[in-house]
Amino acid sequence: MAKKRVTLADVARLAGLSTAAASMILTGRPDTRLSADAHAKVHAAAASLGYRPNVAARALRTDKSRSIAFISDYVATTRFASGLIRGALAGAEAAKHVMLVLETGGEPAREIQAVEAALDRQVDGLIFAAMRAREVFVPDIAITIPTVMLNGTSARFPVSVLPDEYRGGRMAVELLVRAGIGEGIVLLGHNANEEAGLFRSEAISRRFAGIRDAMAEAGLDFAAELSSWDWEPGYGYDLTRQLLARQKPRALLCLNDRLAFGAYQALAEAGLRIPQDVGLVSFDNDEIASYLRPGLTTIGLPHEAMGRKAIELLLAPSPRPALVDMPVLIRGSLPGAAR
Amino acid sequence: MAKKRVTLADVARLAGLSTAAASMILTGRPDTRLSADAHAKVHAAAASLGYRPNVAARALRTDKSRSIAFISDYVATTRFASGLIRGALAGAEAAKHVMLVLETGGEPAREIQAVEAALDRQVDGLIFAAMRAREVFVPDIAITIPTVMLNGTSARFPVSVLPDEYRGGRMAVELLVRAGIGEGIVLLGHNANEEAGLFRSEAISRRFAGIRDAMAEAGLDFAAELSSWDWEPGYGYDLTRQLLARQKPRALLCLNDRLAFGAYQALAEAGLRIPQDVGLVSFDNDEIASYLRPGLTTIGLPHEAMGRKAIELLLAPSPRPALVDMPVLIRGSLPGAAR
DNA sequence: CACCCCTGCTAAAACCATTTAGCACATGCA
DNA sequence: TGCATGTGCTAAATGGTTTTAGCAGGGGTG
Numbered sequence: 001m002a003k004k005r006v007t008l009a010d011v012a013r014l015a016g017l018s019t020a021a022a023s024m025i026l027t028g029r030p031d032t033r034l035s036a037d038a039h040a041k042v043h044a045a046a047a048s049l050g051y052r053p054n055v056a057a058r059a060l061r062t063d064k065s066r067s068i069a070f071i072s073d074y075v076a077t078t079r080f081a082s083g084l085i086r087g088a089l090a091g092a093e094a095a096k097h098v099m100l101v102l103e104t105g106g107e108p109a110r111e112i113q114a115v116e117a118a119l120d121r122q123v124d125g126l127i128f129a130a131m132r133a134r135e136v137f138v139p140d141i142a143i144t145i146p147t148v149m150l151n152g153t154s155a156r157f158p159v160s161v162l163p164d165e166y167r168g169g170r171m172a173v174e175l176l177v178r179a180g181i182g183e184g185i186v187l188l189g190h191n192a193n194e195e196a197g198l199f200r201s202e203a204i205s206r207r208f209a210g211i212r213d214a215m216a217e218a219g220l221d222f223a224a225e226l227s228s229w230d231w232e233p234g235y236g237y238d239l240t241r242q243l244l245a246r247q248k249p250r251a252l253l254c255l256n257d258r259l260a261f262g263a264y265q266a267l268a269e270a271g272l273r274i275p276q277d278v279g280l281v282s283f284d285n286d287e288i289a290s291y292l293r294p295g296l297t298t299i300g301l302p303h304e305a306m307g308r309k310a311i312e313l314l315l316a317p318s319p320r321p322a323l324v325d326m327p328v329l330i331r332g333s334l335p336g337a338a339r
Numbered sequence: 340m341a342k343k344r345v346t347l348a349d350v351a352r353l354a355g356l357s358t359a360a361a362s363m364i365l366t367g368r369p370d371t372r373l374s375a376d377a378h379a380k381v382h383a384a385a386a387s388l389g390y391r392p393n394v395a396a397r398a399l400r401t402d403k404s405r406s407i408a409f410i411s412d413y414v415a416t417t418r419f420a421s422g423l424i425r426g427a428l429a430g431a432e433a434a435k436h437v438m439l440v441l442e443t444g445g446e447p448a449r450e451i452q453a454v455e456a457a458l459d460r461q462v463d464g465l466i467f468a469a470m471r472a473r474e475v476f477v478p479d480i481a482i483t484i485p486t487v488m489l490n491g492t493s494a495r496f497p498v499s500v501l502p503d504e505y506r507g508g509r510m511a512v513e514l515l516v517r518a519g520i521g522e523g524i525v526l527l528g529h530n531a532n533e534e535a536g537l538f539r540s541e542a543i544s545r546r547f548a549g550i551r552d553a554m555a556e557a558g559l560d561f562a563a564e565l566s567s568w569d570w571e572p573g574y575g576y577d578l579t580r581q582l583l584a585r586q587k588p589r590a591l592l593c594l595n596d597r598l599a600f601g602a603y604q605a606l607a608e609a610g611l612r613i614p615q616d617v618g619l620v621s622f623d624n625d626e627i628a629s630y631l632r633p634g635l636t637t638i639g640l641p642h643e644a645m646g647r648k649a650i651e652l653l654l655a656p657s658p659r660p661a662l663v664d665m666p667v668l669i670r671g672s673l674p675g676a677a678r
Numbered sequence: 679c680a681c682c683c684c685t686g687c688t689a690a691a692a693c694c695a696t697t698t699a700g701c702a703c704a705t706g707c708a
Numbered sequence: 709t710g711c712a713t714g715t716g717c718t719a720a721a722t723g724g725t726t727t728t729a730g731c732a733g734g735g736g737t738g
Binding site: 017018019020021032033034035038057059060061062063 | 714715716717718719720722723724725
């Protein structure tokens with residue numbers, strides 16, 4: 001027969017004290033006047049009974065549940081940004097919190113339900129995560145608990161965690177320069193609308209800004225800029241084929257790894273070797289970047305670190321927005337690199 | 340000013356009834372003797388106040404929290420099996436439950452913590468999910484709530500959800516046969532240890548069984564079986580190169596998409612066209628399968644359906660283990676297929 | 679009329695931890 | 709001695725819901 005759960009009253013009884021004393025001792029209140037002896041007895045009793053506090057009872061009393069809601073459009077599930085959830089999960093575990101994951105598909109009705117479900121459960125904080133960095137819709141519900149925007153922004157909740165795309169953009173150019181490449185760099189994926197920050201996100205426009213500034217400082221110009229609305233492998237393939245029909249680039253600066261993936265195929269078909277004939281740098285550190293031969297050198301999205309940071313900010317007393325460094329992953333697609 | 344949350348007592352007061360009556364009506368008890376008039380008044384009051392029950396209070400009383408814990412080794416985060424979590428999330432949402440996600444990295448200490456954290460929160464059920472189908476370690480803690488194994492098995496908890504690998508194996512062979520390929524089929528990734536079910540998982544050994552049986556029934560034999568311990572792209576590439584040095588296969592039956600990915604590269608280097616010269620079928624429906632040119636025909640792991648099924652079983656009165664059909668994804672890597 | 683049953687509802691307990699108010703005793707000081 | 713202060717602890721209220729036991733009043737039966 002399943003024995004009843006052990007309660008605080010059981011602990012107190014065994015320790016020969018009141019539940020009040022036991023509670024104060026176990027929650028570690030600082031200014032209590034209970035004796036060292038009492039502390040010892042309560043802890044011993046709790047340990048010997050294997051006492052675990054009932055979170056629901058505690059939540060009812062304190063309105064704290066040691067849990068956090070992670071509300072996203074598609075993040076949790078999609079391979080693109082699953083690092084966000086992984087980092088958040090790790091951060092939550094480290095802070096001894098538990099994470100509720102809710103997905104909304106970006107639909108307002110489901111967003112509302114998700115927020116309500118979270119609030120109903122007395123979560124201690126809300127993370128709104130977006131798959132693609134952008135201004136995120138947040139339902140117009142009274143939210144009085146700490147809230148952090150992850151990979152997105154909201155006018156209503158100023159605390160956000162974003163990748164440092166400006167520096168990332170600069171670093172991509174610096175990699176090319178350090179590899180001794182100056183002339184013949186082609187930008188793959190440029191899109192005037194993107195660059196204006198109108199569509200995809202402000203994040204991407206900062207990536208562009210970093211690229212432009214670094215190019216200008218190095219006194220370089222792009223040999224061509226190939227525009228694509230959609231950043232999928234097929235477009236990278238087509239654009240690169242068209243490019244090769246006209247000119248031989250020395251390097252491709254690709255705006256994401258899936259474009260680069262397509263470019264690899266087109267380069268291979270044209271008999272061009274990477275990195276001897278054409279070098280590549282890219283962004284994101286998608287899984288395919290490491291599968292390609294040679295490996296794709298890329299400026300990674302620091303999803304995991306961002307997820308961690310979000311939890312950190314959520315639990316901090318007075319958090320401020322954070323930019324997270326983008327890691328540089330050196331692989332074989334640029335000259336002069338190992339592997 | 341944040342108004343206090345509206346409670347059941349508020350609703351009862353507005354309806355002119357007791358909280359007991361309000362509770363019974365709102366929870367929809369069947370055998371109550373409350374009047375139709377009372378029902379109407381309570382529902383009206385609840386709606387007009389925007390009443391939402393306090394889950395903690397309810398959980399305290401009933402030991403039910405309308406939430407489920409999803410405890411996995413790496414699933415949540417990793418691209419391989421994120422469909423599991425996506426499906427479970429969808430299933431939970433449909434059942435008006437909320438999902439706690441916990442990751443353990445397969446470490447016993449963290450497993451124990453995860454289970455305890457979940458139990459502390461009165462979850463209504465536990466899902467143990469594994470990234471790779473196998474016998475899963477479940478910590479030796481008293482668990483008295485419904486438990487389902489997802490993509491794994493446990494001697495202790497017989498209710499599991501697994502892909503129907505045997506049928507999947509058969510279907511892969513049938514695809515080859517239907518494409519008119521009989522001679523010259525090479526098995527890529529065969530491993531005697533795997534086949535014995537000793538290592539990776541019993542699931543994979545069922546995949547082998549399906550393949551063998553279907554081959555035998557079609558009166559076919561493999562032209563070669565290439566063994567690889569690790570199923571990563573690099574091995575697919577190396578094995579295929581070695582194969583091509585010796586013989587020209589008509590088709591490759593790859594045990595997963597990453598092996599196939601490597602094979603694609605080796606075939607391209609050898610100047611062989613897919614599917615005219617060599618056809619490929621594979622398993623998993625990894626994301627790369629759709630990126631390749633031509634697209635890779637593959638027997639998919641039905642992760643999303645499995646996740647959904649797990650929730651369904653978890654909430655069912657007397658659940659039984661389930662095998663989930665593996666979908667066939669027809670792309671261009673076999674002759675006679677569109678695109 | 680006395681008794682029982684039925685209908686429609688309510689009072690109060692229970693769930694378990696936290697927290698406020700305050701008790702009993704000891705000590706210090708005048 | 710009288711009073712203030714400090715020490716170590718406890719009783720009881722509190723949070724919001726569910727659920728059990730049972731009340732009041734009306735109608736039917738003998």
